[in-house]
Amino acid sequence: MRTLNEHEPMSPTATPVRRQLATPPVVASPFPFHPGSLLSVGDLSLDEVSHLLARATALENEDPLDRNRILAKRRVALLFYESSTRTRTSFELAAKALGADTTLVSNLSSSIEKGETLKDTGLTLRSLGAEAIILRHNSSGAPWLLEDATRLPVLNAGDGMHEHPTQALLDLRTILTHSQGRETPLNSRTLAGFTVAIVGDILHSRVARSNMLLLPRLGARVLLCGPKELLPDVAAQTCPGVVIERDFDAVLQQSQAVIMLRIQAERLAGLQLDLEAYKANYQLTGPRLSAHAPEALVLHPGPIIRGMEITAGVADGPQSAILEQVRNGVAIRMAVLERALKPVQGVRS
Ligand code: NCD
DSSP states (O other), rough: OOOOOSOOOOOOGSSSSHHHHHOOOOOOOOOOTTTOOOOOGGOOOHHHHHHHHHHHHHHSSSSSSHTTTTTTOOEEEEESSSSSSHHHHHHHHHHHHHOEEEEEEEHHHHHHHGTTOHHHHHHHHHHOSSSSSEEEETTTTHHHHHHHHHEEEEEEETTTTTTTHHHHHHHHHHHHHHHHTOOOOTTTTTTOOOEEEEOOOOTHHHHHHHHHHGGGGGGGGEEEEEEEETTTTGGGGOOOTTOOOOOHHHHHHHHEEEEEEOOOGGGGGTOOOOOHHHHHHOOOOOHHHHHHHHEEEEEESSSSBBBTTTTTHHHHHHBBBBHHHHHHHHHHHHHHHHHHOOOOOOOOO
């Protein structure tokens, strides 16, 4: 059912590719209104990213009973318009680990099905006492609209084909854990000399976009790899430190970490792909990995489609950090929730 009105963000399929892929121009933005919000990974300074990584580690190591007092009885709403396993569960477990009460509102079991707008759902949650909202939405820009409407801290858990800031933070934590001598505090040289490949369906991936916004700020080189249908030439044009290289083997030879992406079938909107050709050119297989990148770290935000973008042997193999990424999701989301709900000084209205 259609639930957006003309004041709400464009649907992902209606958004021009160029607008989706280009880095937005630098203009003074009133967003985020709330200092606890996390809408775009680009809103965080490197000091803030360092602080979040440090807090993730501290919270992970804290005694569970002490940790439980940090957000005791604070109310956190999870508002999910798209399905999710890792992001939703880890946000929920993170909130509960800090003592918060959580409630899940999903588009399939709420008044959203009856046509309620995002704005009205947000205002309803606020009236029910929600102090922060974690939002996953199929429209790019939806978290900005929700923050504008509610003035609550909003945490972007993935908006359309746009951004997924906590995924980029947990990917960074995973990469840093495996990179000797590259610990926090972060600076613009932390990942100097380090190349991260992002491979597959870049066009539809909010994970790719948030990583492209974060990793080059730490000095990393980002190589994008995929077929033209899923990686238009425009993708790298306005992102400093990001280049397109279509030869997967050549990409692997240069990379210390490779982030594999699923083909987002739900967003293809009629696009036809030759899957056999795709697998021949872009599937990460055991022989390909051992021939070209025997030391590289293999990441994937999940859900993985075994036998499509990655073989089962690689997903379960010694170079895979996929389940470590999942674990890092809880720690990062604890830090992000603590930031969202800690005492607020001066909220812009
Ligand atoms: C991704 C997402 O939803 O953006 N998964 C995730 O959050 N861990 C990637 C995907 O759906 O392929």
